[in-house]
Amino acid sequence: MILLAVLFLCFISSYSASVKGHTTGLSLNNDRIYKLAYSTEVLLDEGKGKPQGSVGYRISSSVDAVLLWRNPDGDDDQLIQIKMTDVKVEDVNQQRGEKSIFKGKTPPKLIGKQNLEALQRPMLLHLIRGKVKEFYSYQNEPVAIENLKRGLASLFQMQLSSGTTSEVDVSGNCKVTYQAQQDKVVKVKSLDSCKIERSGFTTQNQVLGVSSKATSVTTYKIEDSFVLDVAAEEIHFFGLNFLNSIKGRIVSKQKLELKTTEAGPRLIPGKQVATIIKSVDPKYTAIPIVGQVFQSTCKECPSLSEHWQAIRKHLQPDNLSKAEAVRSFLAFVQHLRTAKREDILQLLKTASQDVLPQLVDAVTSAQTPASLEAILDFLDFKSDSGIILQERFLYACGFASHPDEELLRALTGKFKGSFGSNDIRETVMIIIGALVRKLCQNEGCKLKAVVEAKKLILGGLEKPVKKEDTKMYLLALKNALLPEGIPFLLKYAEAGEGPISHLATTTLQRYDVLFITDEVKKTLNRIYHQNHKVHEKTVRTTAAAVILKNNPSYMEVKNILLSIGELPKEMNKYMLAMIQDILRFEMPASKMVRRVLKEMLVHNYDRFSKSGSSSAFTGYIDRSPHSASTYSLDILYSGSGILRRSNLNVFQYMGKADLHGSQVVIEAQGLEALIAATPDEGEENLDSYAGLSAILFDIQLRPVTFFNGYSDLMSKMLSASSDPVSVVKGLILLIDHSQDLQLQSGLKANIEVQGGLAIDISGSMEFSLWYRESKTRVKNRVAVVVTGDVTVDSSFVKAGLEARAESEAGLEFVSTVQFSQYPFLVCMQMDKADAPLRQFETKYERLSTGRGYVSRKRREGLLAGCELPLHQENSDMCNMVFAPQPESTSSGWF
8 A cells, every 4th residue: 555655656746847736737716817918029130149230020918818717527627818908019129219110100000900909809728738729719810910819829838747748839730848847847849840831942952952940948937827927939040051141040039927917707607618618709710729821912012024024134145144134033033933824924925035045944943833834835845946945944944943743744744745856855854864863852752753754764774765865864864863773874884885885984973972882893893994895095084983982992993003004195194193183182082092002013103104194183162161162174185185085073062962063074086087196995986076065063964066077077177166065054043942930929930042043154176277276165154143031020010131142253164285296285274263242131120001121231352263273283272362342231211
């Protein structure tokens, strides 16, 4: 018996808190009115924690809480009436003074007469053991007003014992942890766990993504099982990963304080709560306590057509190198996301030809069902008259920030139809590969459309209907990076013809280290060492690069090093430069290379003194404690001194995440006849060819051909045209993050981060038989704009913080080879142009009536251009100086 008593006491002590009085939740005394003061406030800033630099507002009121009914069978079953009175709205920042938009405004003017009436109508809260069973209000009240009432009601939900549980309140179904102390309870809500339906999306790549952090803590001071004081604070912080100037913070606070108690109405007798509610007012209805979605109406917003007329001059082809073009593009994409299919289609049909490609970029980037239907209705893939528009549409699909299954299904359906241009057919398949990868990264690999697209790609590689389609399917796989495609890549790499073998090997180069197994490296070793057949040196060097990048073994490194000296001259020099670059730049394979180099047989003067023009070099564009931008350039020449391949890469690293910003590869073959030179081993029968292939932001684009065949080469040389060939040109929505937040106070918050760029990458290859000179040129021009916008909306007043950064930049690489004498003279140059950097910050408060306050800051600087080193003999990072300009500020009414 004593043992049972001890166990019972242990159970009670573990279950109940050290709070005196009620053992489960808040409890009101009979026949009393609890008079409380309530306020909720929100402020926005850049995360610096300075109230004077923030914007926001406070909503305050008196609150009467009355116990209407208690279940006679249990004290833990209560019906409470809560009523707000004397509602006021004011500035959080008391230093605003005369500039306050609320000064001189009465609550009916600020909130609206109907809104104020709805806010001050009583609400009912049915609590069982301290938790909300039902929330009752009146039908057809404005959603934003009901959310404010939900925010207040949610404060009455709590428990007096320590522990972790799930609760449903205005924030959704959330995991909460209670810590009960003497006359005090602390509730910590895990906002990341809250289940609530809210729209939103984000960019999958972490480098371009947005990091966010949220906390919610509510402290209850308790006396006689009711609150003396409640203080809740919820903080949301966000920041763009690669650009720390795009950031913001939302601080939302609630305070509920007991002022006094008075004599109140007697309890309503009865056993059924439904009967009690009906007797109070039959118009009451049960509604979810979870916050509901609402949209503020825009009274003076332009129509889609009016917006387009206002910005189209900025989207003229001559203006695409300016940041203003990207700003206009981003704003129009946001407008398109709320537009109807018919309005979008009408705009496409009436736009002039010079700006139509830019309009196609914007419509595709909107990524809504209406915009997809409109653009598919507008484009005719069976016609060859709109190739530029079709290509712009497809590349915008490839760069889509959050593609859905419907987009992939639409492109797969188009691929099965007929085309007016074979180039467009190839591009469709290449972009299908990009969409498959993006959907798989977002846990969509098992979607029906994805499974069908994977079968299409892999089936094309297994049994291509036409032999020339093999290249197309390999390019699609180069985007999709399907693990099940690796056996096909190994087959084509080892047994395929030169261009196909090279493409298969470069595709393997893009796979993660987890997929480059020992079996894969065995095949690559056979290719490099030519165990089964003779391979072109572009294929062999790529195979070696894949081996050295993916945890090479001791013997693999040793065999590669021993081969140097036995290879063709320029390949010798190229492999030597690759090894030296690995050592100099401290790449992952550098430790193993150093181990092998301890052997005298491997590390000797004869092997490491090979001459030639080929090179490989990696350097930093920018470097900081949390990120780095690198560039690498490797150039392989044929034994006759003519360019065989140049490969320029730019990567952005952020922690363990990386982004392949760009790759431009210029390839040439079969040009020895121009200078009566002897081709290298295995390249005697290659057709004359030169072309350019590009990867942009992890998306492989369709390669571009300069010429194909000797007759095509001669005709283009005789025409003396050295105009650059465009690889990609257009407007790209690169960063796209949208997040709706339901604050605990009932207010709605929204975070939007967009980044776009206007880009023009072109390449050219020139030959002069007269001057016996060849020149390749790759030119990159970009204008980039990144915007961050955070708002908190109550429907009658909105506060916002906008941050924007913009710049225009250029990068040009020129390689010139003079073969009038031997050894050949080679000149390589890569220049980074001056890049102006402008940063803007805007904070505002705006009433629904249109009156508002705004504060603006502007900061400018110049990132000085430089010539980037391309040789190990000159490996210092160029000195890029940021010259800041004075900061300007302004504030005022609007």
